[in-house]
Structure formats: structure tokens, C-alpha cells
Amino acid sequence: MANSASGMAVSDECKLKFLELKSKRNYRFIIFKIENQTVVVEKLGNPDETYEDFTESLPADECRYAVFDFDFITEENCQKSKIFFIAWSPDTSRVRSKMVYASSKDRFKRELDGIQVELQATDPSEMSLDIVKSRAL
Template identity: 75%
Template sequence: MAVNDKCKLKFLKLKAKKRYRFIVFKIEEKIQQVMVDKVGEPGKSYRDFRACLPANECRYAVFDFDFTTEENCQKSKIFFIAWSPDTSKVRSKMLYASSKDRFKRELDGISSGVAGHRCQ
């Protein structure tokens, strides 16, 4: 599975420049390539992110999560999310599952997370 250069470029902008809160990626099966599907501007919330995930289709995503530690330090962590709702097609689930590790290797500096349709 090829990864479109725009995926890496957008991810670098999220990681280094904080230009995005999240990026949703989609596999274009006809060309066998991972593409950018949607981006969320820095002011967007986790709720906005969830609204971008289709109810019946798989996606990959990265989300830049800001938090405060017990020591009152502001931090952020970038999470990788494999979105695979129960209602998506079996073929799609298999395609996303089999190409996930390769795609994650293309994005340096992420933490792993898995979300399903129960993602809140």
C-alpha cells in the first residue's frame, strides 16, 4: 500500500507546527494508496474529530491531544487511531488491518491507540 506524500507533509505540519488538531486518512482502493481525507484546524475538539469519522467505513487518523500533568505542565501527545466500526465491510476491515503497521511506520512520533464505534 503506497502512502501519498501529502499524508506525510500534513502529519509533519501537525507534529512540528501544530497546524492541525487531527488528520483523517482514507485508503483509496482503486489506486492502492493512503490519502488525506479530512483535517481539523487547531481549535477543533475531540468531538469535532469524532464527527469526521464515518459510521460505516474504516479510516486511520492522528489526533494531537493536549493535557496538563499533575505537576501542572502543559503537554501534548499524538495518537494514531485505527477506526474500524462493526458496520464496515469485511474487505475494508481486512485492508485497513493489513496495511496499518506499514502506514504507522511512515508517521514518526505517534502513540498507538485503537478506536472502534464505541469511541467517546
């Protein structure tokens, strides 16, 4: 279960909740954190929560991984949805934490089958709603 490169494990709950978000749309977003060398679920966002609710749930000075189910309307007026993987690594977080999250990201992302867009952000402006919309289209 642990990755030899980063020594990181992923809790089964992470995969289970992601599958529920992807197939049943039980959640709008999931925030994950690394705790004792294991990626765990920190917060689940209700389906009616907004992107703003999601961004406000991220800690200002600690790294996190997150997935967000983004609904949008295409230019052809079709309702669509894309699952974003967001690597949140604020400039104010500890260097060791940034290194741990960076070295484990690809391994963790592979566990979540169905990610369509990846964003890396060190500042809230790097994951603004406008950026998300432009990456979704």
C-alpha cells in the same frame, strides 16, 4: 513506495501534513483513507477544533486511520501534548475494508514518525475522551 505485503502506497501529502501537525501544530487532527491502493488525506482539522469535532468527522460505517494532537495537563500541572494514532474500524464496515486497513496499518504508521500512543476502535466508546486522557498520562 508500495508495501509488498499489502500492496499499499502512502501519498507524500500524508507525510507532509503529519510533519506540519507535529512540528508547526497547523492541525488538530488528520483523517486518512485508503483510495485506489493509496493512503490519502481525507480531512484536516483546524487547530481550534475539539476531540468531539474529530470523532464526529469519522464515518460511522467505514474504516479510517487518523492522528489527533491531544493537549492535556499533567498531575504536576504541566501543559503537554501527545500525538495519537487511531485505527478506526467500525463493526458495521465491510469485511474486506477491515482486512485492508488492518493489513496496512503498521506499514502506514511507520511512515508517520512521532506517533506516541496508538488506539484501535471498533466503536465510539472505545475511543472516548476519558480513554484518550487515561492513555495520555
